[in-house]
Amino acid sequence: MVGHVIGERYEITELMIPGRLSDFWSAKDLKDGSAVAVKLMNSDLLLDRVSLARFEREIKLLSEWKHPNLLRVIDSGRTEAGVPWLATRVTRVRPLYDEIADQSAPVKVVARVAAQIARVLAGAHARGHICAKRRATRSRSRCSTSAPSMSTPTCSTKTKTRSR
Numbered sequence: 013m014v015g016h017v018i019g020e021r022y023e024i025t026e027l028m029i030p031g032r033l034s035d036f037w038s039a040k041d042l043k044d045g046s047a048v049a050v051k052l053m054n055s056d057l058l059l060d061r062v063s064l065a066r067f068e069r070e071i072k073l074l075s076e077w078k079h080p081n082l083l084r085v086i087d088s089g090r091t092e093a094g095v096p097w098l099a100t101r102v103t104r105v106r107p108l109y110d111e112i113a114d115q116s117a118p119v120k121v122v123a124r125v126a127a128q129i130a131r132v133l134a135g136a137h138a139r140g141h142i143c144a145k146r147r148a149t150r151s152r153s154r155c156s157t158s159a160p161s162m163s164t165p166t167c168s169t170k171t172k173t174r175s176r
Contacts, residue, residue: 013037013052018097019089022050033063038102048086052097064096071098079135081128 016024022039028049029036039050057063075085075098088098117125 017042018050018052018091019087019099021087022048022099024050033057034067039099041099047102048099049083049102050097050099052091053095055093055095058095067096071096074098077136077139079132081132 013024014026018024018039021042023042025038025040027035028038032054034051034053037050037052039048040046041048053064053067071085071088074083075088078084083100085098085100088096090096
């Protein structure tokens with residue numbers, strides 16, 4: 013993969029983070045020379061409709077939603093082989109998981125990052141992207157961010173009825 017050009021613009025330089033669904037690669041933007049990260053879906057999952065739909069949904073949601081604690085998609089597309097990808101600016105050299113796992117990050121840093129993650133999740137929930145009750149019961153849910161004494165959203169679930 014190293015040396016391949018994705019989207020006629022991003023030259024892959026090295027594997028950053030391997031994953032089951034996709035891999036993050038370091039790349040160079042050939043237009044301006046800047047460092048970018050390219051998230052490329054694993055090609056062996058192309059025939060898995062669920063995985064493909066999940067990756068495409070991630071691209072769509074990240075492209076539409078701007079949040080200071082989310083990756084910002086700067087470009088996306090498909091390779092010549094039809095593999096979906098997205099490109100972001102490089103924001104972190106080392107995955108947070110690795111920093112926490114080897115306990116090199118101070119507790120203050122971990123707490124700050126955890127708060128940022130919570131804000132992203134609360135925002136996603138408020139936008140209707142996350143609702144555990146909805147997923148568990150396959151019913152429509154109405155989310156509200158005005159929960160008493162907390163700033164996180166709450167859900168009220170309504171079972172969808174069919175009319176004939």
